[in-house]
Amino acid sequence: MILSRLAGRPVLLVIGLVAALLLPWFVYPPVALDIACWALFAAAVDLLLGFTGLLSFGHAAFWGSAAYATGLIAVHSGLPFPVAVLGGAAFSAVLAVPIGYLSIRLRGIYFAMVTLAFAQMVYFVANQWRDVTGGENGLQGIPRDFFGVDLSDPFFFYYAGLPFILAGLFVAWRIVRSPFGRVLVSIRDNSARARALGYSIDRYKLLVFVLSAALSGLGGGLFAIGHGFASLDGVYWTTSGQAVMMVVLGGIGTLWGGAIGAALIVELNDRLATAGFQETGIITGAIFIVVVLVFRRGVWGTARTLLER
Amino acid sequence: MAGPVPGSPVLAARGLVREFRGFRAVDGVDLDVAEGSVHALVGPNGAGKTTLFNLLTGFLKPTAGSVRLGPHELAGRSPEHVARLGLARSFQITSLFAELTPLQHVELALAGRTGLGWRFWRSDKALRRFSGRAAELLEQVGLDGHGATPAGALAYGRKRALELALALALDPKVLLLDEPTAGMGVEDVDRTVRLIQRVRETGGRTLTVVMVEHNMSVVSSLADRVTVLQQGRVLVEGPYAEIRHDPRVVTAYLGDSNAAH
């Protein structure tokens, strides 16, 4: 009884907000920002994977190109960082229209492969177009202007960036709990039936793809501002893979699970890196396999099931 | 403008062909479904009945031929477009959304015409504006009291009833039912027959129904006309009383009707 009341949303919402507010006290502040950005990215990927049944393996295209777009806006315009971040998200949304249009008709593994292929094209362009992206050196020296306020301390910048993450998470939650979200779930569960009810499922999938890309871009843009540079890593396929991994770790179709997956993986990667460990992939990969085998529904999905008992 | 002439075809297919890698599952079918009638499609397993349904409803594109629903040409249109033009269908294999309740199913079907489904910025509580009508439809098919059970947990007969409620929610001109009594015991079959009779006569008009049906007692009690398909072609067509004595039908189909599925 008590546990099931605890599972009620207001309590969890408060716990989540408190955790988000206290995070830079407990983890290294730049890492705290990384966690927040990846949490939003994971929620965006879960919109597709968990709520529409589409496994995108190319979301690095949106995260990474928003990082470049945000960086370029900040470097060349001198506008405050929120404008640059929103500009980056808008860029991703626009990029998602042709990519989504050409891939959402495909299903399952074919959809994953085509989105991966598009992301690799974006990577190729970013790598070749050195004048703009800096190629392998990345786009350096991205400023974080905010009307002259000094945000150079990562601790303070975390709080400057957090509202964007929370707003993005709210949008993702709103989408899931909207009439549109209901249609998405019906497409996921039975797309032929959704069509027989008169829903143009391809258009619905395209819209959620674009929304997901915009939210991914919001995370990627803020990530670039936080680090002061945008790199090729952002558009590389491992970035797509890591976002999917966070969603699976946290629990597909839970939305908040991705935040837990993000916290686990980012924090772990950071500890391993500071310990001088090079091949972090093998450790995170092993943990991933164990978690997936032990908690079939991911960390959050399993916890939720236990709480709801 | 006069209204539709009673008995004139509301749904008409001409020369419908569908090939699967050279194999003609539907091979030149003409079909006229009269306004307000119940038209049964029968034929042995593999005769092409489901394929024909898929051609009529846009789930498959015809290799050749045309389909008209009133003034609209349907061939080549998407399933969602066909549904919006007024041709609603149920599926041979029960086809629902596992995580949604019956009430949510019907709300979703009712919302399809309104564009509410695009509102990603609104609360899903907005769908409750349809819950009154949805509850009515559930009551009509005998699902009152089950509105809040997840669809996955419903008994088989109730799932089929929900299928029917979903199709009715679209307020169709023509209702296509693919084996509505398949897999049912005698009691459920009788109840389904009565249900179909009842729901046809609501809203001050008589709903046109096309049904695939194996059970000959269901066909005889519901159907005005029967089309017998065999190997993708129309073998005979006519009132049930006529075709049941046709020697070709007896050998092709009725001879083993009790065993057919």
Ligand SMILES: Nc1ncnc2c1ncn2[C@@H]1O[C@H](COP(=O)(O)OP(=O)(O)O)[C@@H](O)[C@H]1O
């Ligand atoms: N998608 C498909 N691909 C290949 N063959 C198919 C396909 N759908 C149906 N068929 C074939 O077409 C024939 C007619 O099938 P169907 O329309 O399901 O028959 P019925 O509903 O009358 O039992 C069968 O031989 C079946 O194997």
Ligand SMILES: [Mg+2]
């Ligand atoms: Mg069939």
